[in-house]
Amino acid sequence: MNRTIERHKNILEFSLSSLLRRKTKNASLLAIYTLIVFAIASLLFFLSAMKREALLILKDAPDMVVQRMEAGRQDLVPLSYAKEIAALRGVREVKPRLWGYYYDSPSGGNLTVMTAEMPAGFIKIGSGVSRLRRATAADVIVLQSYDNEVPLMLEIEEVLPYESELAAADLVIMSELDFRKLFKFPQGHATDLALTVANPRELSTLAGKIVDKFPDARPILKSEMLRTYDSIFDWRGGMMLVMMIAAVLSFIIFAWDRATGLSAEERKEIGILKSIGWETSDVLLLKFWEGAVISLSAFFFGVIAAYVHVYFFSAPLFQPVLKGWSVLYPQFKLVPAVDTYQLGVLFFLTVAPYTFATIIPCWRAATIDPDAAMRS
Amino acid sequence: MILHPAVLSLMTMSLLAGIMVLLAGAVGVRILFSWNIKSGSELQLSLERQTYLVSTILAYTFVFQILSLFLYIYTADNLHGLFVGAMCAAGTLNVNEYGYPVLLLKIVNFLLAGTWLIVNYADTRGYDYPLIRAKYALLLLIAPLVLFEAYEQYRYFSGLHADIITSCCGALFSQDTRNISGDIAALPARPMAIAFFAAMTATLVSGHLFYWKGRGGWLFSAVSLVAFLVGVASLISFISLYIYELPTHHCPFCCLQEEYGYIGYALYATLLGGAVTGLGTGVLMPWRNRGSMKQVIPQLQRTLTLVTVILYLLFTLIVLYRIKFSALTLGW
Numbered sequence: 226m227n228r229t230i231e232r233h234k235n236i237l238e239f240s241l242s243s244l245l246r247r248k249t250k251n252a253s254l255l256a257i258y259t260l261i262v263f264a265i266a267s268l269l270f271f272l273s274a275m276k277r278e279a280l281l282i283l284k285d286a287p288d289m290v291v292q293r294m295e296a297g298r299q300d301l302v303p304l305s306y307a308k309e310i311a312a313l314r315g316v317r318e319v320k321p322r323l324w325g326y327y328y329d330s331p332s333g334g335n336l337t338v339m340t341a342e343m344p345a346g347f348i349k350i351g352s353g354v355s356r357l358r359r360a361t362a363a364d365v366i367v368l369q370s371y372d373n374e375v376p377l378m379l380e381i382e383e384v385l386p387y388e389s390e391l392a393a394a395d396l397v398i399m400s401e402l403d404f405r406k407l408f409k410f411p412q413g414h415a416t417d418l419a420l421t422v423a424n425p426r427e428l429s430t431l432a433g434k435i436v437d438k439f440p441d442a443r444p445i446l447k448s449e450m451l452r453t454y455d456s457i458f459d460w461r462g463g464m465m466l467v468m469m470i471a472a473v474l475s476f477i478i479f480a481w482d483r484a485t486g487l488s489a490e491e492r493k494e495i496g497i498l499k500s501i502g503w504e505t506s507d508v509l510l511l512k513f514w515e516g517a518v519i520s521l522s523a524f525f526f527g528v529i530a531a532y533v534h535v536y537f538f539s540a541p542l543f544q545p546v547l548k549g550w551s552v553l554y555p556q557f558k559l560v561p562a563v564d565t566y567q568l569g570v571l572f573f574l575t576v577a578p579y580t581f582a583t584i585i586p587c588w589r590a591a592t593i594d595p596d597a598a599m600r601s
Numbered sequence: 602m603i604l605h606p607a608v609l610s611l612m613t614m615s616l617l618a619g620i621m622v623l624l625a626g627a628v629g630v631r632i633l634f635s636w637n638i639k640s641g642s643e644l645q646l647s648l649e650r651q652t653y654l655v656s657t658i659l660a661y662t663f664v665f666q667i668l669s670l671f672l673y674i675y676t677a678d679n680l681h682g683l684f685v686g687a688m689c690a691a692g693t694l695n696v697n698e699y700g701y702p703v704l705l706l707k708i709v710n711f712l713l714a715g716t717w718l719i720v721n722y723a724d725t726r727g728y729d730y731p732l733i734r735a736k737y738a739l740l741l742l743i744a745p746l747v748l749f750e751a752y753e754q755y756r757y758f759s760g761l762h763a764d765i766i767t768s769c770c771g772a773l774f775s776q777d778t779r780n781i782s783g784d785i786a787a788l789p790a791r792p793m794a795i796a797f798f799a800a801m802t803a804t805l806v807s808g809h810l811f812y813w814k815g816r817g818g819w820l821f822s823a824v825s826l827v828a829f830l831v832g833v834a835s836l837i838s839f840i841s842l843y844i845y846e847l848p849t850h851h852c853p854f855c856c857l858q859e860e861y862g863y864i865g866y867a868l869y870a871t872l873l874g875g876a877v878t879g880l881g882t883g884v885l886m887p888w889r890n891r892g893s894m895k896q897v898i899p900q901l902q903r904t905l906t907l908v909t910v911i912l913y914l915l916f917t918l919i920v921l922y923r924i925k926f927s928a929l930t931l932g933w
Contacts, residue, residue: 269606452683456763463604505653566679569672573610577665581617584661588654
């Protein structure tokens, strides 16, 4: 046992010194390798952080949302629906929700307007809106109402705290009265209905009953929303990854080329090693350790750089593609969410191709005849 | 098809492994037909060199193969949220008919690959390549299986379609037509527990016999294989109950999760490791007294036997530990 460990230790030492002897060549390989690991790791970290945020936001979503469709488009729900749905067995509560989007022409941003129990004339705004309108608590914001008469003057009661930034950056919360005034919203209607159900297992049965009763209703479950978000992020990440595969491929060709094109000096070195008694398997072991040193260094450097990129700087390189864009985009720091699973995936996507690309060149190098190698 | 990064990485891995194994298989065929250790021809010389290539390729491939087994389960578990009714990997694997066959293939390939590496190890210790034909015949059995696994895995992932919200209605209606059951048929706990401890004891006794007296190698290998199968069945039948502390939860995958302290990895590593070394002991039996192997194989077999017994013992100890400290008490 000890002898085996000693052998590996000695060969590892030798391979480290041989790597150091060809500093520039190996440094460029390491740099490109690190870059590839960095790019893919950033992508994976960013995706998982975004998924986590989405999950957190949807945690408080209602069990089921019922919308009404008219000719295939979403329309307002009459409040009579709410009453009838509330009468279904298993429904604990039906809450008609009023919400909509307000296009703020001075700033060019889209605000999400929601209602809550609060005095008329007052609003709460998200920090994004506060930045956009340069207004804070006790300031007055003017919104243009739909009936073209008087603009709505609303006093800011509170700017929502920073923790809710991701969910609430573009949010404006106002009273029902102001909401109906702002959008000329018809009485007796709501945007959609939020359902709370006593037993989550009955959700699908209830949804079926609702559709039976109101064929124009479209029930959406919370689990469906979660699933959709998840697959959207997976899909976006996968698309990015497919694009990156081109980069990985060119890296593999580069690595293959590097490993194949042995310099005369390296060939001589292997020739000498073999003539002083190294076996083919020893040279292969040497090559294995060289590859392992390069791969692991690149892996660690790449992962650390990606961690800094994503969690300290919020992934400036990927944001536009993966997050989507908007005038009023929340500013937020991602919370680190790294696990062994991601690292495993990353390992498979980077180290495995590199390793396979270098097997054959390494074998070729290891099986050179000593005399031919030294003579060349 | 789900464009999940892990799915892409598993597919890449299978593709690479497939290409590599194909390459190794091609060399294997040439060796099977043209190998002649007594000849000094150029062909023989190049074949001898190529054996190094094949062993290197397979060593790497098999290491990645082992990792891909766990990544596969982990991915299945990770994707369960995308399918209505799937609670963990068990449900995701049931989404289409390829999920479980792929898992089975991965396990079989793992066992065969491990055995191959053991045979290879023994072979390189002898100066006259005594096991070379057997080794490459085994390789020709493994290569199609690895390729088949890659193909089946592709079929599995390409057949996955997430149940997401569509524009016309919620995905709800898919729910009535299809239900992915995560339930795993489990054998009754009590007889299974008896079989489990009996199998482990039998492995211990036969291992002891083989280690000290050098007798009953075949028996030991067969018993350890049976113990592996019984171990897996027990994991589903009664060990899982103690791990999850639920008398109805038989899932063999949930124990790989953080909630259970990753105990599943320890269980599977010991069980699979023990199965490979036990199997390897048996496969080496026919060459035990042949040529240069006289000095190599008996010693190697002793080591393998010891490793098998230790790994199975560890497995049993972990199980006993879980049973002892579980909050669940089954009325036997």
